[in-house]
Amino acid sequence: MALNLSVDEVLTTTRSVRKRLDLDKPVPRAVLMECLELALQAPTGSNAQGWQWVFVEDAEKRKAIADIYLTNARGYLSMPAPEYPEGDTRGDRMGPVRDSATYLAEHMHEVPVLMIPCLQGRADEAPLFSASFWASLFPAVWSFCLALRSRGLGSCWTTLHLLGEGERQAAEVVGIPYDQYSQGGSFPIAYTKGTDFRPAKRLPAESLTHWNSW
Template sequence: MSSTTSSPQLNLTVDELLTTTRSVRKRLDFDKPVPRDIVMECLDLALQAPTGSNAQGWQWVFVDDPEKKKAIADIYRVAATPYLDMEKPTYGDSRDERTPLVVDSAKYLNENLEKAPVLMIPCLEGRPDGAPAGISASYWGSLLPAAWSFMLALRSRGLGSAWTTLHLLGEGEKQAADILGIPFDTYAQGGLFPIAYTKGTDFKKAKRLPAEQLSHWNSW
């Protein structure tokens, strides 16, 4: 699909793109419109991701109607508000340093989710409810790579997002399906993504545990 409103791409190397694509919350620009052409351009790129048996059973629901965004955000808050108020686990390492900041930014998004110019819900044909781990892994493996590719494409064009899933808890997924006309019995939702331009594009690497601490060769 050709775009008539193409955003200039950031001058990022592949390594820079992979290491600076963040879950963006407080730096989402709620006031700058996001053209549909840009969203579809990013989706075209994301659809090159692998999908099991080349089934391409994904569908992508974008929401820019203010009333529907508010309704989806309210569903999200039902689960997100009590979850974010819960005491968070500690790890005894560098992750504990970031926890208060992550919680603070997540609460900000929770309070302002409907202000994002666009919300996106990726869906996949079939439902893995109660499926064995292998089936579930295979199922979601046909959607999640494309969702991450979509986030990378956004980043490369000066936009950002955050991968959220709390609206899927309880009755939330069914309620969102009813609002958006998603066939609940035949399609599962993989998340809820706010989409906006970012305030600045100077994102940095996150502090992560070292690869040596997380890797195993030939045995655990």
């Protein structure tokens, strides 16, 4: 059932959900397909529609991908945290963000569904620069996340499983033709524990804006 949220509410409250994913409540395929149908309305370069969407429900395959993610996450999360000026909200939130990222890495295998969006072609061999390559997938991916939010589900855009040989290993787990398709991340999908998400603390737009020159 869709939540009664305005467009602005969906845009400002679609969070990276980690600790509030309900690991026990099943996610119907019909809901995922509703969200995907909406996502496929997103812009796609040259109308190529070269995307493919892999939903992983099988527990053993989810565990295999989650193990790849956890291995890479351990190295990433052990790195020193970025330093920000005193009073910068990014620094204030670094502790909770790392804590929630660690939680997700340790529980990724428990989510009801993992989704891996794929785009035809290899990003490292694309004839055009990378921004152009991924621009044919990322709008649809984010539309999918917004559609999830509007239906009381949440996710988190993760990319750590792609490091090193991880992308190739994940491709082998679910049969993605590695030489033909690039993976755009992995998305743990679940209903959320409560739906009362709020806008995040962000840097003010005025501090990031330039008119006519830098």
